[in-house]
Amino acid sequence: GAGVSQTPSNKVTEKGKYVELRCDPISGHTALYWYRQSLGQGPEFLIYFQGTGAADDSGLPNDRFFAVRPEGSVSTLKIQRTERGDSAVYLCASSLTGFAYNEQFFGPGTRLTVL
């Protein structure tokens, strides 16, 4: 079956621009997560959705970052006024439920480069 997909795979933008990153989770998975990974480091949690609502957004670094999941499936991570420090691989994961023992399935990531 289809896994988690993310588009685009690569995004190059200029400082100050707005970007949207899309995540298509596995069908039927109610939980969706966004992580950010900088070079040489482990993924860093950003936000977790249970259904349509953001159950935990404590990892969003500032108010330039926002994410939505309006119908409880596809999610979009939105970054306003991008900065060079936002350059990273943005990973999306989904799991069947939000319980701690559920496996998280990760997508391949979107590599964002801010020039």
Place this chain on the structure above:
Amino acid sequence: DAKTTQPNSMESNEEEPVHLPCNHSTISGTDYIHWYRQLPSQGPEYVIHGLTSNVNNRMASLAIAEDRKSSTLILHRATLRDAAVYYCIVNYGQNFVFGPGTRLSVLP
């Protein structure tokens, strides 16, 4: 979520067993222990998880210390495909806190 400590890197020969250690001395009674690995240019993938008892699956085994303050991921016969960064994560909540992990090199 509890913090974990792992060696930065380890090396193994192909077809030999590999024991990847993880310390999590601040683990609480309801925390699960998860292992994920990340191959180059890919997202992390699930390896195994456990709570109190040792666990086996087709990929690996997880040995959990009796006091749960440490655990060991065991790859029974390392292959070149197992070269990756291995992350040990301890959590109760929904979000994972990844450390830098252990970079495993497998020598032919």
